[in-house]
Amino acid sequence: MKTLCIGGATLAALTFFSTTVWAQVTPAPAQMPAFAQFTAQKQGKIKGxxxxxxREEQMQLWGFEWEIVSPRDPASGAATGRVQHKGVRLLRKVGAGSVQLFQALVTNENFTVVQLSFFGAPSKGSGAEAMLQSITLNNASLASYRQFEQPGVxxxxxxxxxYQKLTITNPETGVSSATESSSRV
Structure with a gap:
């Protein structure tokens, strides 16, 4: 087996019958640089x-996932129930704020604001890095916290x-949209 590191990701190569297959075996920081900033109700700003x-004292994200589902009738396509908020999943290296995040989970402390910022090349202009999207979570809380060892990382x-409320904004266009979760996931 051969290994290769590209942009912080470790790739492993396996050769079968003269065909080489590469597979990512360790995560890399998000391809589109992403950062999180947490403000807790009692602890205040969580250190990054x-x-x-x-971007001082923010937390760099290695992964992000967010899903909202609108149940539909397969025959008509009509909405059949309330929108289901599946939560926001973040992946990051353990760091300065990890103990504070764990403390927020075990004491059921809410985050008044969680600010997520995503950067990349703008659609127009110089090609210099710009904020492409921001997501603000209001009255958020940790539903799950998991630590694990990632080889090579x-x-x-x-x-x-x-969250109670999620607002997504495109800073380039100034367009934003918000949704409220009437019940916790």
Whole structure:
């Protein structure tokens, strides 16, 4: 087996009958740089690890997933129930704020605001990095917290957040939309 590191991701190569198959075996930081900033009801701002100017003390994300489902009738396509909020899943390396996040989970402490920022090349302009999307969670809480060892990367954590309100914004266009979760996931 051969290994290769590309952009922080470790790839493994297996050769079968002269065909080489590459598979990612360790996660890399998000392809589109993403950062999180948590403000807890009692603990205040949760400390992050990022030292980059303008993003000080934020947390770098290695993965992000968010899903909302609108149940539909297969025959007519008509809505058949309330929109289901599946929560927001974040993946990051264990760091300065990990103990505070764990504390928020075990004490049922809410986050007044969780700010997620996603960066990349803008659709127009110089090609310099710009914020492509932001997501703000209001009255959020941790539904799940998991730590695990990732070979070649180190200790990682997966967070699943529920929220009362989610606002998604495209800073380039100024367009935003919000949804409220009437019941926790």
């Amino acid at each position: 690890e990022v030292l980059q100017k303008g 180190g200790l990682m954590e997966e967070l699943v957040l529920t």
